[in-house]
Amino acid sequence: MKSRQMLLKIITIFFLFQLVGGLLAAAAPFQIHLGGVDADFGRRLSGDRVGQHKVPPLSPIEMEITVSVSSTVDNAVIVDYFPKDWEVIDANGGSVSAHDEQYNKISWSIGTLNGSVTRSYLLTSPQLTTPPTTYYFRTELISTGGSVLSDDWTVIVADPTASDTVDADFAQGTHENTENVNNTVRLISGYTQGRFTSRIFDLENVSALENLIWTATAPTYFFQKYDNVGSEPTTLADGSTRKGTISGGSIADTRADDGVYENIAEFNVGPANSYTPTSFTVVDNTRHVSGTIANTASDDDVYLTLRSFISAENTSSRSRAFIAYRSATGTYGLQSPKVRSWDGYAWGAEVELPTAGSEIRAIRVAINPVSKLSYENIVVTLSADLYLDVYVWNGSTWVENHNINSSPVRATYPDRHMRPFDIAYEMKSGRAMLVYDIN
Numbered sequence: 001m002k003s004r005q006m007l008l009k010i011i012t013i014f015f016l017f018q019l020v021g022g023l024l025a026a027a028a029p030f031q032i033h034l035g036g037v038d039a040d041f042g043r044r045l046s047g048d049r050v051g052q053h054k055v056p057p058l059s060p061i062e063m064e065i066t067v068s069v070s071s072t073v074d075n076a077v078i079v080d081y082f083p084k085d086w087e088v089i090d091a092n093g094g095s096v097s098a099h100d101e102q103y104n105k106i107s108w109s110i111g112t113l114n115g116s117v118t119r120s121y122l123l124t125s126p127q128l129t130t131p132p133t134t135y136y137f138r139t140e141l142i143s144t145g146g147s148v149l150s151d152d153w154t155v156i157v158a159d160p161t162a163s164d165t166v167d168a169d170f171a172q173g174t175h176e177n178t179e180n181v182n183n184t185v186r187l188i189s190g191y192t193q194g195r196f197t198s199r200i201f202d203l204e205n206v207s208a209l210e211n212l213i214w215t216a217t218a219p220t221y222f223f224q225k226y227d228n229v230g231s232e233p234t235t236l237a238d239g240s241t242r243k244g245t246i247s248g249g250s251i252a253d254t255r256a257d258d259g260v261y262e263n264i265a266e267f268n269v270g271p272a273n274s275y276t277p278t279s280f281t282v283v284d285n286t287r288h289v290s291g292t293i294a295n296t297a298s299d300d301d302v303y304l305t306l307r308s309f310i311s312a313e314n315t316s317s318r319s320r321a322f323i324a325y326r327s328a329t330g331t332y333g334l335q336s337p338k339v340r341s342w343d344g345y346a347w348g349a350e351v352e353l354p355t356a357g358s359e360i361r362a363i364r365v366a367i368n369p370v371s372k373l374s375y376e377n378i379v380v381t382l383s384a385d386l387y388l389d390v391y392v393w394n395g396s397t398w399v400e401n402h403n404i405n406s407s408p409v410r411a412t413y414p415d416r417h418m419r420p421f422d423i424a425y426e427m428k429s430g431r432a433m434l435v436y437d438i439n
Contacts, residue, residue, distance in 0.1 A: 041139050041150040042066035054156045057128040065139055068116035073143040076113035081105050083135045085126035092121045125157050132158040285309040324379040326360040334359045337381050353391050354400050358384040366423045370430030380423045407438040
């Protein structure tokens with residue numbers, strides 16, 4: 001074997017296994033002689049039920065790497081290459097990155113290496129495959145003088161085999177959609193989906209297993225269908241006594257997880273008829289706008305559109321009223337507007353709004369004409385400082401806009417005294433407009 005920049009002369013590999021505290025662990029170094037420089041690479045795997053070349057699936061594996069040199073090397077970097085199916089959960093100071101389509105790598109910058117150095121990291125082994133997959137690991141030492149790769153280290157991911165001598169069947173109680181009735185397991189028909197399991201035994205904490213064999217005997221018969229639905233009342237899992245009937249599929253469809261089911265429905269599900277009108281007639285103030293009667297039978301976003309108009313006013317509903325004025329009452333006297341509301345029977349109590357800052361000279365009121373916004377009222381005041389203040393009732397509180405005009409309004413005119421502002425709502429949009437004359 002030839003490295004990138006050094007000739008490989010001698011390779012010596014030896015293994016040492018030891019059992020420590022129920023964990024399989026071993027140091028397994030191999031020596032490489034490189035043109036005057038002796039480099040030793042060591043790898044040690046540790047963890048629960050972990051061997052040096054065989055580990056359980058989906059388990060944490062501590063990977064320990066040792067590199068030793070007989071003479072000093074500068075700018076040393078240790079790189080360990082591992083398959084992408086293995087996930088690093090603790091880099092322990094290393095830098096993890098992608099290497100190629102099949103491998104990732106973890107690197108440690110050592111600097112000057114004189115003697116030996118050890119680094120470790122924690123991985124999670126991949127899930128079990130059939131047959132078990134063999135994975136390859138390798139270590140590279142990079143320095144100023146060049147780089148060299150270790151031999152591949154193989155690791156198989158496989159479950160420890162085990163056997164159980166206890167015979168067990170599904171008659172030992174209930175599980176999910178099974179029910180034990182008189183020592184016979186039956187399916188609850190209203191809730192079946194074709195997946196039925198029973199736990200027979202557990203293999204708990206085992207540190208070492210040898211010569212264990214596992215055998216499984218397939219069931220002799222398929223589970224039977226109990227014809228209790230449709231013909232007689234059956235107590236379902238929710239405790240009701242409704243009758244049921246098979247509305248689709250068969251009992252065979254419960255035996256495979258293939259998306260095909262036996263469907264159970266209540267006995268009387270009603271007719272499956274659809275009804276659509278065949279004609280229409282407009283009356284009173286309703287008008288036909290667009291579309292035909294055929295548009296009511298299809299869910300295609302095309303509609304039969306009708307429009308209605310007010311045919312008469314309601315004379316029985318109570319009317320509402322709202323006024324705003326200035327008075328010397330309240331906390332701020334003539335500087336704050338006062339409001340009262342009529343509910344159809346009586347005037348409500350006087351409500352004082354926030355101060356306008358100076359004596360009020362004029363007040364205007366507007367009520368939103370749009371029915372869905374009819375709760376909205378606006379009060380506009382002109383005070384002695386020639387600024388306008390606007391108060392808006394939004395249905396729950398008054399919102400004040402102080403000094404809404406940027407310049408004072410005109411106070412006097414050549415031949416008469418006038419109110420230089422007004423407020424009104426648009427009839428269709430329900431938007432308010434304030435107009436005023438500035439000096």
